[in-house]
Amino acid sequence: MKNPYDVIRQKEQELIRVRKEMEALRIAARLLEAEDPALAHADAAPKLRQVVEMP
Numbered sequence: 001m002k003n004p005y006d007v008i009r010q011k012e013q014e015l016i017r018v019r020k021e022m023e024a025l026r027i028a029a030r031l032l033e034a035e036d037p038a039l040a041h042a043d044a045a046p047k048l049r050q051v052v053e054m055p
Contacts, residue, residue: 022051 026048 029048
């Protein structure tokens with residue numbers, strides 16, 4: 001049986017990794033938007049939304 005504290009620590013580390021990946025994707029999206037001004041004003045461009053964390 002796994003130690004619950006080890007599982008929690010692992011999940012917290014995974015959460016940190018995913019947050020870093022999300023921030024990198026946001027930066028990449030802004031860079032791509034800056035390269036193509038047509039994307040900045042297109043209605044089809046996705047809107048970024050705040051992610052709600054569940055306990």
